[in-house]
Amino acid sequence: MKVVIIGGVAGGMSAAARLRRLDETAEITVYEMSENVSYANCGLPYFVSDVISKRDALLLQTPTALWNRFRIKAKVQSKVTSIDRAAKTVTVQDLATGETFEDGYDKLVISTGARPRRLDIPGIDRAMWLRNVTDADDVKAALTSLAESDSKNKSVAILGAGFIGIELAENIRHLGLPVTIIQRSNSILGQFDPEMVQPLHERLAKHGVRIELNSQADHISETQVVLRDGRKIDAALVFTAAGVDPDNALARAAGLKIGVTGGLWVDDQQRTSDPDIFAAGDAVEKSGVLTGEQTLIPLANLANRHGRLVADVIAGREVRAHAAVGTVILGAFGFAVGITGLSERAAAKSGVAHQVIHIHPNSHAGYYPGAQRVSMKVLFDPESGRILGAQANGEDGVDKRIDVIATAMHATAQHGGLIIDDLMDLELAYAPQFGSAKDAINIAGYVGNNVFNGTTPTLQWHELEAARAAGAQVIDVRSGSEHGNGHVPGTINIPVEELRDRLDEVNLDNVVVYCQVGQRGHIATQILKAAGARVRNLDGGFVTWSAGEKALG
Amino acid sequence: MKVVIIGGVAGGMSAAARLRRLDETAEITVYEMSENVSYANCGLPYFVSDVISKRDALLLQTPTALWNRFRIKAKVQSKVTSIDRAAKTVTVQDLATGETFEDGYDKLVISTGARPRRLDIPGIDRAMWLRNVTDADDVKAALTSLAESDSKNKSVAILGAGFIGIELAENIRHLGLPVTIIQRSNSILGQFDPEMVQPLHERLAKHGVRIELNSQADHISETQVVLRDGRKIDAALVFTAAGVDPDNALARAAGLKIGVTGGLWVDDQQRTSDPDIFAAGDAVEKSGVLTGEQTLIPLANLANRHGRLVADVIAGREVRAHAAVGTVILGAFGFAVGITGLSERAAAKSGVAHQVIHIHPNSHAGYYPGAQRVSMKVLFDPESGRILGAQANGEDGVDKRIDVIATAMHATAQHGGLIIDDLMDLELAYAPQFGSAKDAINIAGYVGNNVFNGTTPTLQWHELEAARAAGAQVIDVRSGSEHGNGHVPGTINIPVEELRDRLDEVNLDNVVVYCQVGQRGHIATQILKAAGARVRNLDGGFVTWSAGEKALG
DSSP states (O other): OEEEOOOOOOHHHHHHHHHHHHOOOEEEEEEEEOOOBOOOOHHHHOOOOOOOOGGGBBBOOOOHHHHHHHEEEEEEEEEEEEEEETTTTTEEEEETTTTTEEEESSSEEOOEEEEEEOOOOTTTTGEEESSSSHHHHHHHHHHHHHHHHHOOOOOOEEEOOHHHHHHHHHHHHTTTTOEEEOOOOSSSSSSSSSHHHHHHHHHHHHTTTTEOOOOEEEESSSSSSEEEEOOOEEEEEEOOSSSSEEEOOOHHTOOOOOOSSSSOOOOOTOOSTTTTEESSSTTBBBBBBTTEEEOOOOOOOHHHHHHEEEHHTTTOOOOOOOOOOOOOEEETEEEEEEEOOHHHHHHHHHHHHOOOEEOOOOOOOSSSTTOEEEEEEEOOOOOOBBBBEEEEESSSSSHHHHHHHHHHHHHHHHHSOOOOHHHHHHOOOOOOTTTSSSSSHHHHHHHHHHHHSSSOEOGGGGHHHHHHHHHHHEEEOHHHHHTTTOTTTTTTTTTTTTTTTOGGGOOTTTTEOOSSSHHHHHHHHHHHHTTTTEEETTTTTHHHHHHHHHHTT | EEEEEEOHHHHHHHHHHHHHHHSSOOEEEEEEEEOSSSSSSGGGHHHHSSOOGGGGGBBOOOHHHHHHOOOOOEESSSEEEEEETTTTTEEEEEETOEEEEEOOSSSSEEEEOOEEEOOOOOGGGGEEOOOSHHHHHHHHHHHHHHHHSSOOOEEEEEOOOHHHHHHHHHHHTTOOOOOEEESSSSSSTTTHHHHHHHHHHHHHHHTTTEOOOSSSSHHHHOOOEEETTTEEEEEEEEEEOOEEEOOOOHHHHHOOBBOOTTTBOOTTTTTTSSSTTEEOOOBBBBBBBTOOOOOOOOOOOHHHHHHHHHHHTTTTTOOOOOBOOOOOEEEETTTTEEEEOOOHHHHHHHHHOOOEEEEEBBOOTSTTTTTOEEEEEEOOOOOOOOOEEEEEEEEOOOOOOHHHHHHHHHHHHHHHOOOOHHHOOOOOOOOTTTTOSOOOOHHHHHHHHHHHTTSSSOOGGHHHHHHTTTOEEEESSSSSHHHOOOOOOTOOOOOHHHHTEEEEEOTSSSSEEOOOSSHHHHHHHHHHHHOOOOOEEETTHHHHHHHHHHHHH
């Protein structure tokens, strides 16, 4: 059997290596357009600033090593220019020599990835991007040269505050250059809800990354990016990081079915509309487990596992791809934000019913040195309690909490599911350096359980104004000194400890309570419920409300 | 309703606070024998060396704060000496004044905890232990005084290499004192398998903790601990840390049913054999989810959640306790070991069929600075693939991997379960600082999947000698230089890259291959299987084999 694989990074190389392990006799050829196979694309932003100083560290495999260990023929600088499905051949251009040749296949695997979205504005030609190691070499050279130059204009502009844009910005700051990110929407990282990325926004600003929200580039001059509203952003270098699109021109030209998202369509065995052609990775659309909709999730981990699955199918094994949850994390300047599943925004957009909780516990036991706040937001289904998504941010322990929720959600996909209450009972590793006896995850379960079963009615930070307009009294149940240090404007202060004795000051018909993070508000809610009040607790307390208000500017 | 709670730490205080939130009118009284309520017992070892320098940090609540916020009457230095179940009263002794009084209850909650197991040997009276804040004050004073003295004998001996023994040893080393741990069995931390705690053993030794395995104290003299074999261990101070026993004398005297383990028996609503008496925490036996057997799991997280559940039941909610998995972690000198579910030892002891894998991946992407090895061991059922337990060790990311597996196992308990293959597909948070596109957990899934479905037959480190005795050829498939740096004695070296060309040197009838961690061994296994060999891969490679051999001494 002869297998040809187009694209030698995550999905393609996973397919190639797995196939060899399942079939010692298959002839396996990989054509890769760039100069390297199996490079660490997620490391590229860190290479440009020397956080990753050794270029070799990025190159996980070489064609020689792949041949010696796996008997895989990996050809770099080899661009597949067309697929002849009837003849079962591909046409390949050797980019070094310009020569063209044909190669036949029994099975073909397309793993062409995604490419940076290119804004169609004047001057875009001088914008750089970061897709492969050669790009990274060019970017590193350009940035280093700029840093060492005596030019007056050393500013860098980045179009787009997505993952790569922010990672690039951090590393450009490491090089000491001024940097501005120009973002079309009203918050960074559109996968997240605004209040959950506001602390990262502040961290970026603190480290000198200028962020222009609600801004669009009109054109790029030789020294500046000019915005539609006429503002001018100095920019000796410009980067485009406004998302990626599936790179499926080849598949499209071959007449393969394209999905509703613009990604290559595949069935649950990663098979395209041609039974002898498979596909994996960022070029391909995925099935979303939570909405049932097709979706684009350009992530290395999904590319790897779908590549592996393709090999299993080609080798004759019975396997099926799981619908995807989508889990991502980003860290910059020591602060991390992570998300798994649906954001509140995405749930609303897809019409998925949801309840929301926000919590702000410690990353580990507060009495042990080094505990940091980890803020979490969890969405669940109001009827079943099924977990729909989670976001977290903080300096420590964000990855762990997102991974635990992702695991709980995977169970959902496969086995009917963990619900919000289950988070109470997860037995997580506890010693004071690592977590808490009631870990952040367990606390999410406790808070969620109280909301889910109606023990504590809550309202969201973005619902407070409407509640007040409808006549709700808003009470700060924190201490007088906390209230003095900042509070929701126009709210009165009755510390929870005094509440039982000051019930005559409360509008029992319609009252909202809040504290710093929601816990004392929960206690106050119970006290007022017992007194017969119609009461709601401001979810996530003053911390969430403040982040939300700041995010809305 | 009047509720009396005996014991004011994890289980008792969780019950008290939750009950108040569910019932504003209940009269709630907590009697605590020691001088403090709600103290952080897991922090006590770190307080004695000033890692936790502020004593107040250990005191999470005070009786005054509990009254002001929760209207909970918490009485410290108050020892309940008897329960009159017919009269529904308890007799309480005020330890400060010696006076005795009676108090009535509608519902009683027993949360008396566990106490250090006291060895019955001569001289044990001078041994100290660490159960509450007063103990910690005494221990800190004694250690500080010893450190500052000009005594020639500044050595400390600890009886028992369990969690508290090792945590104490670390903190005593922080004070600069020589310390020896005397351990009865052949490895530290008996909940773990020996090869998985060997690296911690080495880390402890490197930091000056002397560990005497297979050793028992015969008696304690004024300056030494004398072992049964006559060896003498200098010991100006002696600590007993040889496990804990349920503290249920009170319950026993009241005629409440005691379980097979010696812990207080409860039903799945944490109700004792008396319908008006509930119990939670270390005094109580738990139902083990994996074996179906009753078990003792003295952990703060289970105490907290069972305490909360007791409050729910008393408040009239329908809830049930989940069977327990048991998850624990320990860190010392920057190295962590964690376990969830069954060890290989425990599975064998309970007659639970199991398959085992060992892996040694990185804590995060190898190309990003700071990646550390995290070693994992996972047990699963050979028929269903159900995950039975996991252990991990390393400098970084151990807690995260254990938490993910614990979550996957909880799903098992509630929903029929994640199996080993599911670990392949978990979508975990990946950026190079936090994990890998193929995270350690995913790799456990890949390796486990290959073992589970028979793709790669393996054998364990402790099975290698028997295999050789039965005629197996053992081949090191690493590079020549790796082989030169250390290998399993008497094994030949054929690098995996040369294996296809050197098949004539292989005993195809019976061959075992190994590499550093198991991955190249897996490739070699596939090459040899294709050549018709009866081949097995040494699970976990040279790293696991070495740890196991060292652990056995």
